[in-house]
């Protein structure tokens with residue numbers, strides 16, 4: 001029988017295998033159940049480094065720490081040369097690399113890199129719209145006025161920078177962006193838009209839409225999961241009860257719309273047929289969000305039992321039916337993630353962020369080790 005611990009052992013063995021097979025390289029979007037291994041130039045490189053930190057904290061193997069640390073110069077160089085950083089995922093990249101390294105080792109060099117990254121993220125604040133711009137340069141004709149729900153997971157880098165420096169500006173834009181996300185991305189029935197457009201000239205709110213979901217008014221499951229965890233973290237840092245409530249409402253919707261095996265399809269509004277892709281990564285992210293909620297909620301909260309049951313059902317299903325514990329040479333930890341189904345990009349494959357959140361959920365449940373948000 002696969003227990004949480006055997007699932008963790010298997011995950012750590014796969015991290016080790018990947019480091020050994022691809023020294024100095026980082027996983028990119030998968031193709032054909034293999035990651036493409038390359039340079040530090042996409043939005044996802046932090047997840048692999050975060051997995052090394054989780055492996056180190058769970059096993060105390062110095063190998064994982066040394067490997068994670070060896071990538072810090074690459075993250076610093078990326079900032080210096082501004083390599084593929086015209087997007088908001090600076091939070092994903094640097095929370096799991098530089099902040100994680102500072103948290104685990106107290107490295108001043110890592111702290112300095114993380115603060116520089118927070119300042120770069122700050123430069124994406126657009127005061128006339130009251131949002132952090134998701135993608136592209138400021139004058140980008142398509143994306144100049146776009147926010148997306150994923151950005152909630154980039155805010156912890158700003159809250160952390162505020163705690164470190166006392167500079168109010170980091171807290172203020174993170175707080176305002178979370179509030180705008182609540183107002184424009186979350187719908188009255190507790191579902192969510194993936195993206196929302198503003199007019200960058202006037203700052204006026206225009207309309208909700210999607211990029212990776214099924215259609216503009218649908219609910220992309222990974223977006224909903226980013227919202228569950230992201231709003232819970234916004235509450236952790238601000239103690240604004242409205243963020244906790246929003247996280248709870250998104251979690252209720254997510255759980256109520258899960259299929260029988262408790263692992264999400266790629267969009268809650270897509271027709272379910274035999275070959276409809278899943279997104280196991282959405283369920284792994286949601287599991288981490290539920291763990292955060294369970295820590296933050298009052299003991300007597302009426303949703304506690306629902307969230308506990310959903311967490312265990314989803315994680316059991318992931319471990320038993322989606323994990324690669326029976327494929328020793330697999331590069332990924334979770335099968336059946338999807339990146340961009342409509343765009344036909346990795347619609348059914350390993351997702352490195354799915355692997356990260358799956359391991360984060362496992363080590364938090366089994367060992368009380370939290371991620372680095």
Ligand code: GLY
Pocket residue numbers: 150212222339
């Ligand atoms: N943040 C991009 C994605 O979830 O695919």
